[in-house]
Amino acid sequence: MQRFILSKKNQITLIGAILLVIGYIARFALENIAITNGAFFIAGVIGFLPIGIQAYQAIKVRVISIDLLVTIAVIGAFYIGEYEESAVVTFLFLFGAFLEQRTLNKTRLAIKELTEMVPETALKQMDNGDFEEVDIWDVDEGDILLVKTGARIPVDGTILVGQGNVNEASITGESLPVVKEVGKEVYAGTILENGTIQVRADRIGEDTTFGKIIELVEEAQDSKSEAERFIDKFSKWYTPVVLILGIIVFLLTRNLELAITILVLGCPGALVIGVPVSNVAGLGNGAKNGVLLKGSEVIQDFSRVDTVVFDKTGTLTIGNPEVADTAVYDNDNLDNIFAYIASVEKESDHPLAKAVVDYIGESKAYPVTNTKVIKGAGIVADVDGHRVAVGNLALMEAEKVVISDKAYEDLKRFEEKGNSLVITALDGELKMLMGIRDQIRPNVKKDLNKLKKLGVRNLIVLSGDNQGTVDVVAKELGLTKAHGHMLPEDKSEYIKKLQAGGQIVAFVGDGVNDSPSLALAEIGIAMGSGTDVAIETSDVVLMKSDFSHLAHALGLAKATAANMKQNIVIAVGVVLILLASVFFSDWMSMSIGMLVHQGSILAVIFNGMRLIYYKLR
Amino acid sequence: MKKAVIQLGTLTCPMCVQKIDSAVKGLDGVEKESVKVLFNSSKVKLEFDDDKVSTEDIEKAITALGYEVKSARAR
Numbered sequence: 001m002q003r004f005i006l007s008k009k010n011q012i013t014l015i016g017a018i019l020l021v022i023g024y025i026a027r028f029a030l031e032n033i034a035i036t037n038g039a040f041f042i043a044g045v046i047g048f049l050p051i052g053i054q055a056y057q058a059i060k061v062r063v064i065s066i067d068l069l070v071t072i073a074v075i076g077a078f079y080i081g082e083y084e085e086s087a088v089v090t091f092l093f094l095f096g097a098f099l100e101q102r103t104l105n106k107t108r109l110a111i112k113e114l115t116e117m118v119p120e121t122a123l124k125q126m127d128n129g130d131f132e133e134v135d136i137w138d139v140d141e142g143d144i145l146l147v148k149t150g151a152r153i154p155v156d157g158t159i160l161v162g163q164g165n166v167n168e169a170s171i172t173g174e175s176l177p178v179v180k181e182v183g184k185e186v187y188a189g190t191i192l193e194n195g196t197i198q199v200r201a202d203r204i205g206e207d208t209t210f211g212k213i214i215e216l217v218e219e220a221q222d223s224k225s226e227a228e229r230f231i232d233k234f235s236k237w238y239t240p241v242v243l244i245l246g247i248i249v250f251l252l253t254r255n256l257e258l259a260i261t262i263l264v265l266g267c268p269g270a271l272v273i274g275v276p277v278s279n280v281a282g283l284g285n286g287a288k289n290g291v292l293l294k295g296s297e298v299i300q301d302f303s304r305v306d307t308v309v310f311d312k313t314g315t316l317t318i319g320n321p322e323v324a325d326t327a328v329y330d331n332d333n334l335d336n337i338f339a340y341i342a343s344v345e346k347e348s349d350h351p352l353a354k355a356v357v358d359y360i361g362e363s364k365a366y367p368v369t370n371t372k373v374i375k376g377a378g379i380v381a382d383v384d385g386h387r388v389a390v391g392n393l394a395l396m397e398a399e400k401v402v403i404s405d406k407a408y409e410d411l412k413r414f415e416e417k418g419n420s421l422v423i424t425a426l427d428g429e430l431k432m433l434m435g436i437r438d439q440i441r442p443n444v445k446k447d448l449n450k451l452k453k454l455g456v457r458n459l460i461v462l463s464g465d466n467q468g469t470v471d472v473v474a475k476e477l478g479l480t481k482a483h484g485h486m487l488p489e490d491k492s493e494y495i496k497k498l499q500a501g502g503q504i505v506a507f508v509g510d511g512v513n514d515s516p517s518l519a520l521a522e523i524g525i526a527m528g529s530g531t532d533v534a535i536e537t538s539d540v541v542l543m544k545s546d547f548s549h550l551a552h553a554l555g556l557a558k559a560t561a562a563n564m565k566q567n568i569v570i571a572v573g574v575v576l577i578l579l580a581s582v583f584f585s586d587w588m589s590m591s592i593g594m595l596v597h598q599g600s601i602l603a604v605i606f607n608g609m610r611l612i613y614y615k616l617r
Numbered sequence: 618m619k620k621a622v623i624q625l626g627t628l629t630c631p632m633c634v635q636k637i638d639s640a641v642k643g644l645d646g647v648e649k650e651s652v653k654v655l656f657n658s659s660k661v662k663l664e665f666d667d668d669k670v671s672t673e674d675i676e677k678a679i680t681a682l683g684y685e686v687k688s689a690r691a692r
Binding site: 002003006007050053054057058061062063065066097100101104105108111112115137205218219221222235236239272273276279280 | 627629630632635636639640643655656657658660680681682683685690692
């Protein structure tokens with residue numbers, strides 16, 4: 001019976017509304033007191049049922065809930081014959097809850113859509129070899145699953161049979177599909193755009209990369225800042241205190257009407273819902289735009305950031321160095337020299353060596369002997385009877401190569417342009433100079449200007465590259481400071497110094513080799529693919545290596561933090577006004593109190609909903 | 618020890634979280650430390666001893682409070 005009533009709450013609300021209308025028509029049009037009172041009485045009683053049951057169930061688990069305050073107030077109203085009041089109050093309370101549910105669902109929609117990206121079922125290979133559709137909860141590690149074209153892959157696994165194009169945007173933010181064949185890993189939540197594959201489940205449920213992202217987002221929604229924890233504790237005591245206050249007022253004044261009005265006015269509504277609503281709407285906007293913010297504490301800190309420190313390679317730059325300038329000192333033998341350089345550089349997996357090999361392209365491959373890699377300098381080897389040295393200036397000095405005045409000028413010119421230098425000598429003679437540069441990401445400058453507009457005062461780049469290269473990048477992008485020759489530990493040391501100086505620092509890196517800095521900074525921001533490390537150590541994850549998301553993330557954090565403050569002001573303001581008017585005015589009644597109350601709850605929800613549509617201008 | 622994820626109908630008041638939390642924690646066989654009621658995703662996550670208590674028991678405790686249970690899964 002109790003459960004039946006609770007499940008029909010919406011219908012009860014509707015009947016209450018109809019009865020209220022009948023009651024008012026009877027009073028003003030028909031002027032029939034009997035019908036009026038009858039309608040209000042019935043409306044009050046049926047509206048009271050679900051509220052009373054909820055209050056009773058809460059007491060059973062030792063919680064004093066809002067329902068209890070309303071229940072006592074309505075019983076009191078019946079006792080003094082205020083049928084209209086009780087009808088209006090119960091209706092408003094139920095209708096308010098209904099509207100809150102609808103609007104709250106809207107604020108939560110973005111994240112809900114994200115969590116629903118993993119399929120509920122999977123095609124699992126049974127003992128007889130056939131594939132059958134089973135619930136995702138019945139899939140275990142090691143099971144073999146069939147994935148058809150257009151379906152979402154349900155687990156992290158390895159392809160056993162078949163191949164296809166997989167769209168991994170949900171994990172990496174990259175919308176171009178990737179070709180996957182036998183032996184390749186696939187991820188839960190990604191879409192098989194064409195082809196059919198059989199996958200062995202390696203990780204399932206919350207252990208998958210996508211599962212971790214979802215868990216992070218879900219918990220971020222409910223993570224609480226210090227202020228919120230305070231409000232929570234406050235509201236836990238607040239309700240019983242209001243109840244006691246009502247009792248005291250009744251004992252002192254013997255005025256039941258005043259006492260029950262206080263019970264209704266005291267309901268903690270907007271105060272407890274205001275901040276979580278801003279939080280969830282802000283996080284939802286982020287999730288939709290490829291920005292994962294880890295909870296409301298992060299939003300608070302991020303909104304106050306005044307210094308942003310960047311890693312260079314792979315963050316400000318694309319991370320894919322290319323040969324940009326060359327100078328040749330021996331034109332006769334060019335083809336041979338290129339072939340020698342390529343043969344030697346193929347021995348190395350250094351990014352600069354890769355850039356050189358890519359630049360030279362197809363060439364004759366010579367056998368390479370006596371290869372010696374000198375760390376931080378270059379590589380020396382014997383090719384086709386010649387001693388070939390490829391590396392930086394330090395290597396040339398070690399090899400006693402004579403550098404002409406013209407070559408020195410070239411070196412200087414190349415370095416000023418922001419190049420890393422690769423010099424080649426053949427049998428101790430200078431042959432070629434190459435300048436290698438990493439391209440700056442498109443539109444970075446525009447996005448950095450947006451950060452400045454959002455109030456970031458210091459933009460600093462830290463890099464392991466030489467100072468010349470870093471300076472060029474800093475100048476081109478208008479950064480405030482640039483430091484080269486930095487190892488990962490130097491970077492975290494530098495951040496510590498900034499923090500000691502009272503700055504609130506955000507560090508932006510690729511999340512792979514900068515985890516100490518990511519962890520140390522108030523806000524660690526990992527760019528690019530959602531790798532496990534990035535997800536775990538950072539506070540903000542940018543799913544796509546797109547710089548514009550960074551400015552959006554900061555703008556969103558600021559907007560969300562401001563929205564929370566607005567909601568607190570609305571909530572506290574309303575309670576103060578209500579309490580003041582109960583003592584100092586004669587128009588305040590239970591119904592008006594409930595109306596204002598539900599109105600303020602909807603006001604904070606609608607205010608929070610603005611964040612769903614937030615866009616950085 | 619089994620892990621359960623229970624999807625509820627939309628939770629609208631943080632107070633509901635408190636109610637569900639104490640109701641679920643009050644069941645014998647539920648690992649108290651593990652109970653997490655997620656307000657925004659309207660989910661309950663918990664670990665329990667399936668010799669002492671079943672997912673149906675937990676479901677019942679929640680519906681008795683007046684909250685809808687959409688799905689309850691355990692593994």
